[in-house]
Amino acid sequence: MAQSATLVERRGWHKHVLLSPPLLFFAGFTLFPLGYTIYVSLSNWSITGAHSFVGLDNYVRILGSNTFRQSYLNTIVFAVVTVLLQYLLGLAMAVLVYRSTFGQSVLRLLFLVPMMFTPVVVGFVWKTMFDPSYGPISFFMDRLGLPAVPWFSEKLPAMTTIVIADVWQWTPFMFLILFAALRSLPTAPLEAAMVDGASGWRLFFDHLWPMLLPASVTAILLRSIEAFKLFDVVYLTTGGGPGVQTATVTLSAYFTGIRSGDLGTAAAMTVVLLVTVLISTTILLRILAWASARRSRRDLGEAA
């Protein structure tokens, strides 16, 4: 770095040209829209363009509204449940495939297939899978003598279908990261532990999992950021229904802002969502820093 800096330091304006496009995009597509959204959220902005300043009225109203609280709670529940399930399943599959002596690459590619589906298609596929009249899941449950479940007309089943669709699509992502992390691990500590007589679960919890901690937190961080944006699958499967019982914040903001034309209220919803995401991300980043530091203390030299 120091060397390269001296190579070109004299003609300093080049470097500003290099970096300016992303910074301009940052200003134009993130910073300015964010400021604009905050400004809109403080007004009764309608999609027709008419607006006047109303202060914090929108925030007071949505925080008191059951509809918004419902979608806010749903967003949190979806994020926590799906990311947790994806992590546990992804970890389990990564370890199992890692331990397979043959067919690793075939299994890996097969497991990645759900990730290749466009989210909108994922929503549609699971909608047909769970269809009460013509779908295979109801068909098999009926054959097994299980009672019919109203998959899309009651809250809990509807939430379950969304969780399953999301877990189906994104567990492969967790799997991919954790599997790559597993393969990059040094085998020496594991072999030493095996020689010492450790086996099975002990080996996993005492040796493997601690080494996977930084990759785990990274994967969870990346998935959590995405999970708070959940929209496509819900839009396609339940459309937020029954009523608004499975809506997420993004869905509510879309319906309120674009469909009903109440941009002020919608903007306030998105600002509340952003604050939530920022808090969660900050916490996870702290944990990531802690996990990485712990890892490098554990095996000095290797982590570098």
Place this chain on the structure above:
Amino acid sequence: MRTGGWTRRVILFCWALFALGPVYWTLITAFKRQVDIYDGPRFIPFVDFKPTLQAWRTLFGDGGGGFLHMFWNSVMFATASSALSVLLGGFAAYGLARYRYSYGPMRNDDLSFLIVSQRIMPPIVSVLALYLIFINLRLLDNAAGMILAYTAMNLPLAVYLLRSFFEAIPVELEQAAALDGYPPWQRLARVVFPLAAPGLAAAFLLSFFFAWNDFLFSLILSFNKAQTLPLYITYLNTQSQPLWWQISAVGLVALIPPAIVTVVLDRFMARQVLIGGIR
């Protein structure tokens, strides 16, 4: 660690069933006639039902509505925005890898984080404002507007990914090129970018993946001529009797580019991208 082989196999088999079952379902649905769907589920082609190309004929024939148009839009927007992201992101990543910046209190790492941190913000926050901004700039339902929006979406990722690739290229190679009399821009074009080709390809493919899969931007920022493939699916879906066979066929078509992306990425770079890129 080789004990419990059968448990392991059974679990892996169950997972494969869960992962691939819906894929199989989509595949066969795309070759069904209406009656094979609304007569209870049928599973085995040629035994349960007679496969037909009806859905595909409709799609690529006259009855496809806007299919070909929206498909083309998806391809064009994803390609153009990914190319732009890789080009602009490549320059910026090169800058971050080779020069020292200090903008106020911000150093290279801070700038890098600032750029990538945009991805944390849920897109709905900016897209509502972008809707209003695009109306004023006449970019709503406009190809240029969509490409710019997707570029903005993917640029942070490209910068972040490519920085580590450029840092891995020995600076001596550039110094040698400089001694040979190459001006800076040619050093970049002839030496640095070719050496970072795997990284550029990875960034392009990932950008393509995200732009191709986007639904929210398209839903809010386009309403007619700049609509993309996911919107076509929602149109087929919202009718009183959803056209399952046709949506499945579209789903399979939409699967092709991301499948290529995944296989290629898996082949030659999954490790670098996902583990090396995240530091």
